[in-house]
Amino acid sequence: MFPDVEALHSLATTYRRRAETIRVAAADVVRDAYATPWHGLAADAARDAAIGAALVLRQRADDHDAVAGDLVRHAEAVAATVASIVAIRDRFLEIARSVGAVVTEVAEFAGDSIEALGGALDAASGAVGGIAGEAIGAVGDGLSSLAGGADDALRERIERMTLPPAGDIGWLQVDVENL
């Protein structure tokens, strides 16, 4: 299951807007404190307290902006990881096609929590149910410099592999270059 990068960007937008809302609220409450017709030492102390609390509120608004920035960076990092995963999988399938291997890849589960995914991987290790089989026709790709025997060995190795679902972080563990 691919991570939802758009959702991360949407969260970032939410936090930027909330930062601005908080800044407006801090300004409004200080304005109201000064607009209240109240004079004397107690009034001055109360206004100082309001200014102090409003300053803290503005700092929390800055924190919201920081969280928004972190979310954007996280979204970009996640997108880069996903791109790597896609590249690795595409390269793997290309090699598998070149030697005519049938690829066994775990299908996506409906559950979207890590526990469910972990359970799915555990269940798929026995290659039971929900298997998406993919028969790859033997297509010479010019990449293998070996004779037919080497291709057979590679094909057999590929067909013994239990692969993670498309988009799964497990693809980062697949050593495509050393197949």
Place this chain on the structure above:
Amino acid sequence: MSDDVPLSFGGGPGGLDAQFSALDGLADTYDTTASRAVRWGAAAATTAADPALVHSGVYAPATFASVEAGLLGLSVGTRSLTVNAASWTLQAAAVRTVSTVFEAADAGIAGQVDAIQYGLGYSVGYLVGFAAHRAGSSGLPQPGDDLPARDGSGGGADGGGALVAWALANPDAFEALLGSGGGLVEGLWDASDGAATPGFGPWALPTTAAAAGALAGFYRQGTPVVDQVEGPVRGQAASDLAGLVRQLDAVSERSALPEGSGTIEIRRTGEGADAAYVVLLPGTDDLTTLPGEEDQDVRDAATNLASLGGSPTAYTAGIAEAMRSAGITADSAVTLVGHSQGGMAAVQIAASAEFDVAQVVTLGSPIAAMPAVPDGVQITALENRSDLVPHLDGQANPDRDHLLTVEFDLDGHSASSAHAIGVYERAAAAFDASDHASAQATRAALADANAVGDGEVTSTVYRITRELPPTESGQPASGQSG
């Protein structure tokens, strides 16, 4: 064009009562900020467990950790929004405590002043009454007595001129003296039996209003008779407050004519559901009425005392009847403008809640102790410090959000000149030119109520007189006008 009449403003939107409301409003703002901070903090905690965010963690663990750390900082810990929310809640409580203390102190001080004034008045009244009784006075009349049947113990005004001169020179002291009116009269009455028993007596008169009401018991109010004497006639609306006062002055001058006493005018702008009304109410026509001398003049001393005491009068009943006759309903927008006794009647009409009164303007009227008006009624009280009449209630107007008191000082060389409508017209012109926030707000409110403007009006003039039942001593039901 207005001459430069310095005005001072009390009460109204800038007064103490409004300040207490503003403090409570500030506390509400702090509470709202606290609630929002709690929600923002909770939202951050919710985001930390967001499924999309959590799922993405394995794809970029380092950046995921930064995001989670930031979110947790917003929701928990010493720098969190939850802690900030608690700060606002504490501040709201502190502001409310201050507001409560201020209001209690204000009321407590007022209560102490009232108690001191009452005590002083009672002491003076008791001593004077006791001394008079020992000197052979026949004793003071009690409410319900048929005064014309008693021997003439007078109401001699020999000392009256000196009293007026002193009062004109010392208006604040005059008001303070009248502020003890309840204690003064109660002390006089308690002493009238000649027994040296201060503090024991049949009458409890804690306020000047109570004393006035008790004195009003010597008079008969009768029932109103309302006649339409002119109109409807088309005319021009007043463009400002000074214009309204000039129109009131014109009605008052009609009252001075033979067969003109008790005249009021009702002016209408617009038609049907959009109709708005201005009711112009002149003041006392006959100030010299003594008990038993009541006649068809409904605006007399009897009505003054009854209004001061907060009681309905034949004048207010007649005004209400005239308003109904003019087509004013409970939904009609109404502005009442009254001079002297007319101002008191205006407040009484507004307090009755029979009509939807938006604005009341009083000129030289003692309204400090008058009945409370419904929410939404705004009173603007012009008071000449040199005018004795507004002081007759014995206290300054309270500081209330809905009651704007505008004071000035003009023509204090005689009681009548200081009370004349012309003086109040000058003050109204200064009010129209004032850039004080309360003046601006009032002018806008009068325009919104269609009490002033540049359009046409339709005016109708009514005359209110009274019908009296026969007296016990056989006086006719309605006497000659005073």
